[in-house]
Amino acid sequence: MAAAMRVAGVTAGCCTALLAYGAAAQSTGESRARIEVAAGQLASELVTVCPLADPGDQAAFEHCRQGLFGGSLLRRSLNTILLWGRPHPTPGETLEHTTLTQFAPEVWTGLYAPMFMFDGTWTMEYDEHERLYRARLGALFRNALAPGQYPYPFWHSAKKWNDYQNANAVVFWIKPESGTIMIGQFTNDGRENVRLKSPPVARPPFDGQWMWTEADGTAQPQPALFQGLFAADNPYLAKLEPSYRDFANAMRKGHCAQCHVPDNPNHMSRLVLLQTPVHAASEIKRLMNAVRQNDMPLDDSGLYREIDTDTKAALLQYGAAFEILVDAAREWERIRNGSR
Numbered sequence: 001m002a003a004a005m006r007v008a009g010v011t012a013g014c015c016t017a018l019l020a021y022g023a024a025a026q027s028t029g030e031s032r033a034r035i036e037v038a039a040g041q042l043a044s045e046l047v048t049v050c051p052l053a054d055p056g057d058q059a060a061f062e063h064c065r066q067g068l069f070g071g072s073l074l075r076r077s078l079n080t081i082l083l084w085g086r087p088h089p090t091p092g093e094t095l096e097h098t099t100l101t102q103f104a105p106e107v108w109t110g111l112y113a114p115m116f117m118f119d120g121t122w123t124m125e126y127d128e129h130e131r132l133y134r135a136r137l138g139a140l141f142r143n144a145l146a147p148g149q150y151p152y153p154f155w156h157s158a159k160k161w162n163d164y165q166n167a168n169a170v171v172f173w174i175k176p177e178s179g180t181i182m183i184g185q186f187t188n189d190g191r192e193n194v195r196l197k198s199p200p201v202a203r204p205p206f207d208g209q210w211m212w213t214e215a216d217g218t219a220q221p222q223p224a225l226f227q228g229l230f231a232a233d234n235p236y237l238a239k240l241e242p243s244y245r246d247f248a249n250a251m252r253k254g255h256c257a258q259c260h261v262p263d264n265p266n267h268m269s270r271l272v273l274l275q276t277p278v279h280a281a282s283e284i285k286r287l288m289n290a291v292r293q294n295d296m297p298l299d300d301s302g303l304y305r306e307i308d309t310d311t312k313a314a315l316l317q318y319g320a321a322f323e324i325l326v327d328a329a330r331e332w333e334r335i336r337n338g339s340r
Helices: 002-049 058-068 072-076 107-114 158-164 235-251 276-291 309-337
Strands: 078-085 100-103 116-128 132-141 169-174 181-186 270-273
Touching: 002 058, 002 116, 002 132, 002 169, 058 107, 072 078, 078 107, 100 107, 107 116, 107 276, 116 169, 116 270, 132 158, 132 181, 158 181, 235 276, 235 309, 270 276, 270 309, 276 309
Parallel strands: 078 181, 100 270
Antiparallel strands: 078 100, 116 132, 132 169, 169 181
16 A cells, blocks of 8 residues: 555656646747747848948938837847947857947937948757847848947957957847846857858948047047937937036046056956947946945956055046936936837
8 A cells, every 4th residue: 555655656656747847838839839930030120220231321320229219129129238339259169258338228229220230130048057048130230430430449359349340140039938038149150141251341440539529529439429229309419518518527537547448458257338428327326336336446466456545536526416317318208209
């Protein structure tokens, strides 16, 4: 009798495990089907608003940016923080050990996504190690725009510029449970497609300045002045630029500008950019929380760097003023767009 009970117990346990496995498999199948549909819709949106064109076509670039601004499916699909960059130079290395840059979703959608054109092709697979879906979309970089149209001088590094202009795909890493895009990468995966090639463009000279002023007084790069983040008629734009300059001066004195720049001198694995108004605006709340809690600035060893009282006061004063204006500009956009 006892033996029979044990057998029955084992049998019941196996059935329970099989039922759980079946439910998990069903859930996984449903998740994949749902994410496949979303990936297809995303590819359709991108090829519609950002189709292949001449890499220097400014009108096509503007059409793409306007199409992705605001309530696009791409924008709605992004995580609250998007990590962006290239794959790890060592094939097969994990995302955890890959250097990536952190962006607020509206900044990446407005400034970085429009740098690419899409051909509508896509594939998707599940990565067992990362436990994320990997969607690959055929894409081509706009390597022939005027220098001031890029978010910052990608050509500060010859390798970065060449990696951008040789890219033939944008990859999205998608969370199974929510379908949220957590990470985006640009890459050339070796697949031959003549439509996803363009003549290489020699990188412009880089003088070490992330922002510059043209002879006619135009500040560059133009996207850094809130293009893609706020509408052109946002009433707070005129106040945001001078407010950022005051804050930027305080950041320089507080050594913030030494680390949070595209060449990543401290080799941070998760880089936050603050070198332009739009990048600082996207991170202002996290930045001010860190300053208020003495979590930054950091020294070369990664420890808190003591700064004098006046510099700390300036960071708090000008940072708070910039934060208030950014909040007001966002609220204006929210009300205008009828968001809740």
